[in-house]
Amino acid sequence: MAKAERIDQRLMKTGKGARGALYFAIGLGLVAGLLIILQAWILAHIVNDVSFHGLGMAAVSGFLAALLGLFVLRAGLSWAAEIVAFRASASIKTQLRQELLQHLFRRGPVALAGERAGDIASTLMEGIEALEPYFSRYLPQMALVSLVPVAILVFVFPVDWISGLILLISGPLIPFFMVLVGYAAEAINQRQWRQMLLMSAHFLDTLQGLTTLKIFGRAKDEIEIVAHISENYRRSTMAGLRVAFLTSAVLEFFASLSIALVAVSLGARLLQVHASVDFYASFFVLLLAPEFFAPLRGLSTHYHARMSAIAAAKRIFEILDAPAPTATNSGQELAASSTPLTIELRDLHFRYAPEDAEALAGCTASFPAGSYTAIVGASGAGKSTVANAILGFVQPDTGTILVDGQDLRGIDRNAWHAQLAWIPQSPRLFYGSIADNLRLVKPQATDAELRQAAQDAHALEFIERLPQSWDTRIGDLGQGLSGGQIQRIALARAFLKNPRLLLMDEATANLDMESESLFLDSLEKLRQGRTVIVIAHRLATAQRAERIIVIDAGRVVETGSHQELLAQGGAYARLVDAYRGRHGQ
Structure with missing residues (x-):
């Protein structure tokens, strides 16, 4: 019961903003309760006067009218008390x-x-x-x-x-x-x-x-x-x-x-x-x-x-x-610009739980403005953790992430997310129309802007073939659409947002050849004029990148182009050999 009493106290603090309305509801209920006493006194007088003093109904008509008025007033007060209390609780x-x-x-x-x-x-x-x-x-x-x-x-x-x-x-x-x-x-x-x-x-x-x-x-x-x-x-x-x-x-x-x-x-x-x-x-x-x-x-x-x-x-x-990152939405704004962002990771250390091994163990890397960089590594090497740190989903235990020279921890969270687009392997679509799902990134977007974004992502043709075109309702997680169509809608959202930084987690991993070809064609256009970071699981994805960063055990072990890293015969070359062995290449 002691625990229940503590929860009671916390609930009372939670309802502090509506305390005035609750007091008003209690006051109305109290007045209604006190009127019961007056009502009983009047009723007792009526019965006593009629039964023992021989008074007629005319003599007690005033009391009867008062009694009727009290009935109505009590009902009104009780109704008002419930309404006020309900609105306060709402x-x-x-x-x-x-x-x-x-x-x-x-x-x-x-x-x-x-x-x-x-x-x-x-x-x-x-x-x-x-x-x-x-x-x-x-x-x-x-x-x-x-x-x-x-x-x-x-x-x-x-x-x-x-x-x-x-x-x-x-x-x-x-x-x-x-x-x-x-x-x-x-x-x-x-x-x-x-x-x-x-x-x-x-x-x-x-x-x-x-x-x-x-x-x-x-x-x-x-x-x-x-x-x-x-x-x-x-x-x-x-x-x-x-x-x-x-x-x-x-x-x-x-x-x-x-x-x-x-x-x-x-x-x-x-x-x-x-x-x-x-x-x-x-x-x-x-x-x-x-x-x-x-x-x-x-x-x-x-x-x-x-x-x-x-x-x-x-x-x-x-x-x-439950603990949440200490970053708030009251930090500094990023300098207004449409130019690509420069990202620097300096000696990042991070572990998901105190008993876990370090997911990042001194990770240091740079992503120059306008560069197209692939991050590769074995499963569990820390690739996704790097992406999550840049996105702000996790905060490194030590180390610094710099965005155009500013510490990411001091940047307003909403301002930071407004500068980037994230395309995972399985993009999230919500129940609603195609247009609603695109406008998630830009609620005020015009129909012309939606069409242009869809066209750039090679999504316009299939959208216009849908039964109700842009107003076609899709289920949660994109039910009713194919995997390629979902990815192209995600890509159209990125075009509509026009970010300075684009992060992707092997967005073509689950696509057939035709859908992958359309997606990559659109990506070539989208990557122009912005910084692109790709978590690469496929050799083909890494080869297309201008720079490749190899991560092993939470730290960067190699950086260079595909040919340069192959020539070194190090970690990247071993990953390529293992990949070709699995896929018979």
């Missing part, structure tokens, strides 16, 4: 989603490579949605529990101290039992939330790998695994609901028992010859007794929502607390 959810997304962007794709997409998506959607009842219902109810019952006791004790004493003793039993139940409920809700994240992540992975599963005949086995995970989630959910229902039943029992004690006490004293209370006082107290427990009942109803929010918030804060 504001908090929006703020928290933005904070989560910004943190995920700061961490970058390398840090998130070990995370499951379904887990992150569920946390961003269902996880944050689970906080809505906490802010809109549980927190206001907590405030009402501490205010409305006290106000009712203030009016009950002067009228009948025995009934007040019964309520005072029995009232704290409900929060006491909720705390006891909370110890079991917290573990159940944590387990349920973990099962839900596991189910979401696994289901998304299964959908994305559906083709592979069908090819290897593993679809039925995967169905059984999904069924098993779903069954575990069902059990966790039912266990949580069982605790919630049993808790509500027990608390309703104690509340009903306390009200019954008040009623029996009042009835017994009314039947005495010298009654210590009259009908008016008894009826007034009896009307207030259920209202005394109403906020406590409401708290027990929303207490389960609190436990669900605590479980969801734990995962949310785990993501927010």
